[in-house]
Amino acid sequence: MMDDDNWQVIDRPEEGEAVCFDLQAEMRLFDGAVVNVSEQGFVVCFQGELRAWRNHCPHAGSPLDWIPGQFFDADGQLLVCHTHHAEFEPLSGECIAGPCPRGLYALPIKELNKAIAVPLRIVL
Numbered sequence: 482m483m484d485d486d487n488w489q490v491i492d493r494p495e496e497g498e499a500v501c502f503d504l505q506a507e508m509r510l511f512d513g514a515v516v517n518v519s520e521q522g523f524v525v526c527f528q529g530e531l532r533a534w535r536n537h538c539p540h541a542g543s544p545l546d547w548i549p550g551q552f553f554d555a556d557g558q559l560l561v562c563h564t565h566h567a568e569f570e571p572l573s574g575e576c577i578a579g580p581c582p583r584g585l586y587a588l589p590i591k592e593l594n595k596a597i598a599v600p601l602r603i604v605l
């Protein structure tokens with residue numbers, strides 16, 4: 482559950498496109514220390530549905546896009562990590578090809594009228 486003040490409003494992506502946003506992530510280290518790091522998320526619209534993902538590849542942690550905001554493959558059917566070419570289902574985040582050990586990290590999303598709301602902060 483997220484606080485009401487932990488949301489930011491961003492533009493809704495068009496079909497087959499993505500919109501990126503910045504957020505803060507709180508991480509607990511092995512020694513118990515807590516650090517805050519800057520992160521990026523992105524929202525995709527695919528087959529009329531919206532999903533928000535952390536822009537962090539589960540393989541080696543790089544951002545998925547090498548051109549800012551470009552996440553879909555040439556056919557527009559899959560999300561691709563441009564570092565080692567892992568492929569993910571846009572709606573489930575499941576990894577279907579490549580070296581990723583698991584799927585994408587889902588972020589919460591709220592649909593508003595013509596915009597959407599995504600988190601300002603997450604805890605990893």
Ligand code: FES
Binds near residue numbers: 567580
């Ligand atoms: S960092 Fe994404 S596939 Fe390796």
